Amino acid sequence: MRSYTIYHFKYRTYELIAGNTQIQVLIAGCRSNDRASQKELYNLLRDYAVKICYRYQNNLDVVEEIMNEGFIKLFKNIHQFEESRHPDVLASLKGWFKRILVNTCIDHYRKNASYINGQMLSEDAENIADKQETGIDILSYKEIIEAIRQLSPAYRTVFNLFVIEGLSHEEIARHLGISIGSSKSNLSKARENLRKILTKKTDQKAYVEPIR
Amino acid sequence: MLNLSDKELDRLSKEAAQEYEPGDVLGPNSWEKLQSRLDGDLGHFNPNPLRHIRRFPFYYAPALLVLLGISYYYLTKSPPASRNITKNTFTNQIPTNSVNSTPAAQSSANPARSAAKTGVSGTASNASSVAAAGNASDASSLAAAGNASNASSLAAAGNASKPSANATVKTPSDNTAGNARTSLSRVRSSDKAASPYDLRTSGNNASPNEVRSHDRRSNGHNASSNLDGERANAQTVQSSQYPQPGHAAQSTPQPREPERSTIGGLSATKTPADISDSALKAFTLKSMPPAPIKRALYIRRDWQFGLMAAPDFASVNALAGDKPGSSVGITVDYQFAPRWYISSGLLLDRRNYAARAQDFHAPLSYYSGNGIDPKHVDFVKGSLRMLEIPLNLRYDFSVTGSTLFFASAGVSTFLLTAENGNCYVSTLSGREMAWGYKQPGNGNYLFSTMNLSLGVETGLSNSMSLLIAPYIKMPIGGIGFGQVQMNSVGITFGVKWAPVTSMRRR
Numbered sequence: 245m246r247s248y249t250i251y252h253f254k255y256r257t258y259e260l261i262a263g264n265t266q267i268q269v270l271i272a273g274c275r276s277n278d279r280a281s282q283k284e285l286y287n288l289l290r291d292y293a294v295k296i297c298y299r300y301q302n303n304l305d306v307v308e309e310i311m312n313e314g315f316i317k318l319f320k321n322i323h324q325f326e327e328s329r330h331p332d333v334l335a336s337l338k339g340w341f342k343r344i345l346v347n348t349c350i351d352h353y354r355k356n357a358s359y360i361n362g363q364m365l366s367e368d369a370e371n372i373a374d375k376q377e378t379g380i381d382i383l384s385y386k387e388i389i390e391a392i393r394q395l396s397p398a399y400r401t402v403f404n405l406f407v408i409e410g411l412s413h414e415e416i417a418r419h420l421g422i423s424i425g426s427s428k429s430n431l432s433k434a435r436e437n438l439r440k441i442l443t444k445k446t447d448q449k450a451y452v453e454p455i456r
Numbered sequence: 457m458l459n460l461s462d463k464e465l466d467r468l469s470k471e472a473a474q475e476y477e478p479g480d481v482l483g484p485n486s487w488e489k490l491q492s493r494l495d496g497d498l499g500h501f502n503p504n505p506l507r508h509i510r511r512f513p514f515y516y517a518p519a520l521l522v523l524l525g526i527s528y529y530y531l532t533k534s535p536p537a538s539r540n541i542t543k544n545t546f547t548n549q550i551p552t553n554s555v556n557s558t559p560a561a562q563s564s565a566n567p568a569r570s571a572a573k574t575g576v577s578g579t580a581s582n583a584s585s586v587a588a589a590g591n592a593s594d595a596s597s598l599a600a601a602g603n604a605s606n607a608s609s610l611a612a613a614g615n616a617s618k619p620s621a622n623a624t625v626k627t628p629s630d631n632t633a634g635n636a637r638t639s640l641s642r643v644r645s646s647d648k649a650a651s652p653y654d655l656r657t658s659g660n661n662a663s664p665n666e667v668r669s670h671d672r673r674s675n676g677h678n679a680s681s682n683l684d685g686e687r688a689n690a691q692t693v694q695s696s697q698y699p700q701p702g703h704a705a706q707s708t709p710q711p712r713e714p715e716r717s718t719i720g721g722l723s724a725t726k727t728p729a730d731i732s733d734s735a736l737k738a739f740t741l742k743s744m745p746p747a748p749i750k751r752a753l754y755i756r757r758d759w760q761f762g763l764m765a766a767p768d769f770a771s772v773n774a775l776a777g778d779k780p781g782s783s784v785g786i787t788v789d790y791q792f793a794p795r796w797y798i799s800s801g802l803l804l805d806r807r808n809y810a811a812r813a814q815d816f817h818a819p820l821s822y823y824s825g826n827g828i829d830p831k832h833v834d835f836v837k838g839s840l841r842m843l844e845i846p847l848n849l850r851y852d853f854s855v856t857g858s859t860l861f862f863a864s865a866g867v868s869t870f871l872l873t874a875e876n877g878n879c880y881v882s883t884l885s886g887r888e889m890a891w892g893y894k895q896p897g898n899g900n901y902l903f904s905t906m907n908l909s910l911g912v913e914t915g916l917s918n919s920m921s922l923l924i925a926p927y928i929k930m931p932i933g934g935i936g937f938g939q940v941q942m943n944s945v946g947i948t949f950g951v952k953w954a955p956v957t958s959m960r961r962r
Binding site: 265266268269272275276277279282283286287290291294295298299304307308311312315316319320385386388389392403404407408435438439442 | 460462465466468469470471472473475476477478479481482486487489490491493494497498778779837878890892
């Protein structure tokens with residue numbers, strides 16, 4: 245058992261070193277504006293970037309726009325990234341890239357949707373249930389994410405920053421240029437609206453389930 | 457409504473955010489869209505190695521510096537023509553103080569000289585007035601420049617075989633003679649032995665040295681006087697540049713040092729313009745007490761210690777690295793002969809290189825150990841950290857004021873401290889993979905590069921100087937893991953300190 249643990253540790257270490265080397269090569273290529281390296285890094289981080297941006301926008305075109313903006317920022321500023329800070333270079337790079345993406349989302353919100361203080365639920369909110377979902381879970385992750393995306397931009401942004409990114413109301417207020425009270429109010433309304441959306445979803449599922 | 461507390465809702469949302477993967481929601485052309493934006497924002501990627509052409513000025517820097525140094529050398533060494541003109545103009549304006557002239561003679565000499573300069577003095581009275589002024593050379597110049605109808609003037613000035621005008625002692629009454637012939641006859645009948653400034657070609661009364669010296673100058677002067685009035689004028693001007701007291705210089709004149717003539721120009725320095733200066737010297741030697749002998753203070757600064765830094769651009773077979781390296785360290789120079797130094801030091805080098813597969817000779821075990829087919833290696837990028845110990849010979853080929861230009865050549869020894877890099881291999885699927893290599897420094901490369909450098913050093917103070925020197929380092933042997941033969945160019949910026957090593961009077 246012990247030998248297996250040592251072997252496993254060695255194997256993991258080897259994997260980590262090999263992965264780090266590959267990431268470092270890609271980073272070095274991106275620093276020299278090497279398109280092949282940039283494409284490689286893009287393919288490596290694209291799903292991760294989509295996952296983040298997807299929560300902040302309900303329009304896929306805007307998601308792509310924000311994501312591309314984030315990648316351009318990444319490639320432009322990659323010389324500032326210090327790969328020696330963390331033993332796992334990829335994790336470190338992802339953390340750094342996440343900050344870039346979240347800030348890009350915030351910038352986009354402030355530029356385009358900051359005038360919207362709140363928004364009532366749209367009619368689309370009733371159609372968020374995934375008809376193809378066959379699991380017994382009352383709420384799937386996808387439904388929750390889609391519900392979050394159905395929130396108004398102000399509520400969605402505050403909810404994402406507070407609940408998922410873990411920012412405080414003070415930080416949110418500073419980033420979005422709103423008061424702390426507005427941040428708290430938006431968060432409260434976001435939760436309330438989210439519950440409404442999810443309730444409709446579960447009701448619909450409850451109605452569907454007996455038929456199965 | 458769903459009965460979820462805030463905490464539960466937050467937890468579920470957080471989990472969903474972490475776990476949910478939206479999938480490929482962007483479509484297959486997402487990279488192309490980003491690439492078009494990257495082309496606009498970051499510029500096109502050009503794999504051509506010649507993209508580093510912007511570094512080529514560093515290759516040309518030594519040639520440019522040589523050109524600059526040569527230009528500077530000639531500009532400072534050769535006197536410009538305008539300088540002569542200025543000097544002549546200036547000396548024309550000062551009162552003529554010829555050897556034997558009195559103030560009255562001077563007053564008559566100036567207009568005559570100015571007439572000679574303009575070439576309009578055509579009468580015998582002009583020539584005689586000049587001769588009466590006591591400067592026979594002036595008279596000959598005037599005759600040459602002026603009217604050839606005056607036979608006596610021509611004879612005095614132009615014919616070297618005949619006794620020419622003699623600038624010997626004349627009384628003020630001589631200066632008032634009415635014509636040139638009278639003046640010249642008086643000159644001829646005067647005491648030739650007492651004339652130290654005889655312009656004749658046969659100076660048998662003068663000392664041998666003086667004769668030789670003045671004959672040579674006199675001949676040249678007379679010939680030039682006949683041919684060119686301007687030259688005669690120049691000679692005239694030169695003879696008047698040393699103000700003298702009115703008394704005659706009767707002692708034996710000493711040969712003059714050529715550099716004592718302060719007027720620039722070849723014709724001016726070789727003409728017999730030193731007459732008055734010799735008189736001055738004789739006067740000084742007689743009347744002045746000998747100066748106390750001072751022993752010169754000799755200060756030696758044989759050693760120079762310096763700090764230097766240089767950007768370093770390495771290339772392997774004309775393929776340049778991605779980014780510049782650096783070279784920082786200390787230097788020591790020892791001057792073993794005038795203008796010659798031997799220099800060494802300890803430099804910390806960092807070189808970034810890129811090499812093609814054929815220039816990278818890694819051990820075969822590296823390829824076999826990593827499963828790499830050496831034929832599929834495209835290129836290698838690496839970084840070297842080394843200690844460099846140069847050993848150079850330096851020669852200062854131009855020293856002007858506090859600025860000097862130098863050339864240096866030598867060899868360098870490298871002690872490798874660390875090396876890492878990546879070997880880029882194209883796979884069968886078309887993807888390019890990178891295999892890293894890293895090794896601690898354990899290689900010593902004795903005399904593996906040859907150094908050539910040209911530079912300029914300018915003094916900041918007596919002991920401090922600033923140095924700028926482009927350099928090129930050419931490989932003699934391979935360096936590093938891949939035994940790459942690396943060229944390197946850069947520009948050294950340095951500060952040097954030369955302490956006083958000895959100080960004594962001789």
